[in-house]
Amino acid sequence: MDYVSALVPPFVMAAFFIxxxxxxxxxxxGxxxxxxxVxxxxxxxxxxxxRQQQN
Structure with missing residues (x-):
């Protein structure tokens, strides 16, 4: 289960980035x-x- 906890943060960060x-x-x-x-x-x-006022 350590591999799951190691992989979750990168996947969460990737999802937020996307x-x-x-x-x-x-x-x-639009x-x-x-x-x-404007x-x-x-x-x-x-x-x-x-700029024009300064000249």
Missing amino acids: ALVVTIVKSQG SNKAKED AVDAVIARAEAT
């Missing part, structure tokens, strides 16, 4: 992509405005 990757892939695109694009555009616009 779930994490699936969650990341599913969260890309409405989430639009929200991320946030990035806002940060870029703010950086540009700050």
Whole structure:
């Protein structure tokens, strides 16, 4: 039974890792992509405005 207790943690970690990757892939695109694009555009616009004020 020692081999079972030695193999369980790697299998559990692999399952969590696969779930994490699936969650990341599913969260890309769609409405989430639009929200991320708006946030990035806002940060870029703010950086540009700050840069222009300094010049």
